[in-house]
Amino acid sequence: xxxxxxIKTVYIYTYGCQMNVHDSEKMLGILSENGYRTAEKPEExxxxxxxxxxxxxxxxxxxxxxxxxxxxxxxxxxxxxxxVAGCVAQDAKDNIIKKAPxxxxxxxxxxxxxxxxxVSEKNTRTSFEENPDIAYKEYITKRDSSxxxxxxxxxxxxxxxxxxxxxxxxxxxxxxxxxxxxxEIRQLHENGYKEVTLLGQNVNSYMSDIDFTGxxxxxxxxxxxxxxxxxxxxxxxxxxxxxxxSELKSVCEHLHLPIQSGSDRILxxxxxxxxxxxxxxxxxxxxxxxxxxxITSDIITGFPGETDEDxxxxxxxxxxxxxxxxxxxxxxxxxxxxxxxxxxxxxxxVKTERLNHILKIQEDITYKKNKMIERTIQEILVEGHSExxxxxxxxxxxxxxxxxxxxxxxxxxxxxxxxxxxxxxxSLYGINIHSGRILN
Ligand code: 5AD
Ligand code: SF4
Numbered sequence: 001x002x003x004x005x006x007i008k009t010v011y012i013y014t015y016g017c018q019m020n021v022h023d024s025e026k027m028l029g030i031l032s033e034n035g036y037r038t039a040e041k042p043e044e045x046x047x048x049x050x051x052x053x054x055x056x057x058x059x060x061x062x063x064x065x066x067x068x069x070x071x072x073x074x075x076x077x078x079x080x081x082x083x084v085a086g087c088v089a090q091d092a093k094d095n096i097i098k099k100a101p102x103x104x105x106x107x108x109x110x111x112x113x114x115x116x117x118x119v120s121e122k123n124t125r126t127s128f129e130e131n132p133d134i135a136y137k138e139y140i141t142k143r144d145s146s147x148x149x150x151x152x153x154x155x156x157x158x159x160x161x162x163x164x165x166x167x168x169x170x171x172x173x174x175x176x177x178x179x180x181x182x183x184e185i186r187q188l189h190e191n192g193y194k195e196v197t198l199l200g201q202n203v204n205s206y207m208s209d210i211d212f213t214g215x216x217x218x219x220x221x222x223x224x225x226x227x228x229x230x231x232x233x234x235x236x237x238x239x240x241x242x243x244x245x246s247e248l249k250s251v252c253e254h255l256h257l258p259i260q261s262g263s264d265r266i267l268x269x270x271x272x273x274x275x276x277x278x279x280x281x282x283x284x285x286x287x288x289x290x291x292x293x294x295i296t297s298d299i300i301t302g303f304p305g306e307t308d309e310d311x312x313x314x315x316x317x318x319x320x321x322x323x324x325x326x327x328x329x330x331x332x333x334x335x336x337x338x339x340x341x342x343x344x345x346x347x348x349x350v351k352t353e354r355l356n357h358i359l360k361i362q363e364d365i366t367y368k369k370n371k372m373i374e375r376t377i378q379e380i381l382v383e384g385h386s387e388x389x390x391x392x393x394x395x396x397x398x399x400x401x402x403x404x405x406x407x408x409x410x411x412x413x414x415x416x417x418x419x420x421x422x423x424x425x426x427s428l429y430g431i432n433i434h435s436g437r438i439l440n
Contacts, residue, residue: 008046009039015063016053018230019109019170019199020086022150024051027085027115028142034116038142043073047081047119052088054165056332060088067100074102081105081119085112087169091336093128109170110134110155135174147195147383147413149188153181153215154200159233161260162271162338163300163331166201173201175208178215185222194381194413195226203229204236213244220248225415226381226398227251231258235273237282246289253290254324254400257282258298262317263310266303269342276317283321294324294369294399301358302331302351304342311354318361324369324399326362330355363425370401370423377433380405380416403428 010031014024027049028038039045048070053059067084074080083105084096090108097103105118110131118125134155143149157166158173185196196219206212219227227250234257245251257279261267264275286293299314318326330351333340380395380403393407395416404427405418418430 008036009044010036010047010049011039011042011045012049012051013042013063013066014051015059016051016055016087018150018197019152019201020051020053021144022141022152022199023086023109023112024049025141025143025150026139027051027112029140030113030116031119032142033140034120042070046079047083048073049083049085049115052084052086054087054091054169054334056329057334058332063088067103071100071102083107083115083119085109085115087165090128090169091165094126097124097126113137113139130171132172132174134171135176136180138180145383146191147193147381149193149196150199151181151184151188151196152176152200153198153203153229154206157201158205159202159273160271160338162269162342163303163334165334165337168336170201173205175200175206178208178210178218181215182218182222185219185224189222189224192413193224194415195228196224198227198229200229201231202233202236204232204238204241213238213241216241216244216248216251220250222250224250228254228400230256232256233273234259234279234282239285242282242285242289245286252398252400253292254294254296254398255286256296256298259317259321260298260300261303261306261310262314263306266306266310269305269339270300270303271338276313280321292399294401295321296325296327296400297321297323299326299328299358300331301328301354302346304331304339304346305344306331306346306354315358315361318358318365322365322369323362324401325366326358328355328358328362367423367425370425370428373397373401373420373428374423375420377417377419378403378430380418380430382410382412382414382416384412397428401428402426403430405430405432408432 012024014020042048050063052063081104084103085107086109089106096106104124106126107114108128111127114127154175156171156173160167204212259279260270262276378397382393382395384394386392386394386404391407392404394404396402410416416432417434418432420428420430422429
């Protein structure tokens, strides 16, 4: 039993990608083993952790302005401890302390296992060492959901896309042993989890005793209902993997496959390792084998030297491919990356104009795609109540589309068959046709 007085509380701000969300779950797991519980609000916490993202300047600014506000809390309460973790920590290292001397601990994403050691120290501590053991560590994880779980399968990235800071902050690519991944998923299945998402910067270059296709085949035997994975690199998406996705029952019919640009010249400058026609070939094969598959993507607008022609090729790509959804970003120069030093950086207004135009085009395509599944029957995994209407439930299709359905007292975590009635721009509305109770 923990002594009540020993119990401390922690509040985590998490920025950025799923990897960070899961790293926060790991830090919470480690800290709860060491007597911490989660605080509802930062004002109530003994320890505040910022799990930061450095991928774009905007994410970094968001963190720094929140850190500035937190300084006021620290002024009021000297015993409050502040830790900065994640990619900004790794990138800025000791400069964080120079810039914000009220910060107590700084640790990079490869060193999150040290969080409990760090916070037990009286003095300021930092940790940024490259940690090749990261793939062999087991983490006690405090998961946010009891239905869907993130599972790390690899760490770091070797791709060095010319715009990207991740290889510098998360280090070299390293895969976790397959037996560890499989036993974690078996355990999740036994604990009632319905969905796992395999995490890595480039999951399809996973390589341990087996490759990524082999791993998916073994995971499929566990019989967990849904398996997803992010992120895939088009260059490493083999025919064998496409076939495996189409054959394996548990693997969901959704693929996030970042294209970044439709121009071969820009793709080359980005060091992406594929051409537009090679990308299209993969899409064609995916759709041939799985006509209902949803494909989503990432786009960067205004990469250095992107001409109107290059940009129009990206627009053409969107119109030709018709993604189910995209995440689009303005190019953000990151110090230390190759693109930072390239010539012909574009003015912000051009990047913004292109971004807004692309988002507008995609909005109509997403709507059209959503319309196409009206009147179809979809399996929905119920995730919780709608935030705006407590009489409605929200869940996702296997293709990862959000669907709202009436609450007929289904349990969170159950599967409901629903007929899609209405497609909206960003969501779908369905009617339960079977959920243990059959409707007239
Ligand atoms: N500027 C803008 N977008 C970026 N991304 C990565 N680095 C940058 C950058 N410097 C985008 C890519 C990637 C996604 C996770 O973030 O599209 O796929
Ligand atoms: Fe960055 Fe490219 Fe690695 Fe993705 S694959 S993390 S975009 S370097």
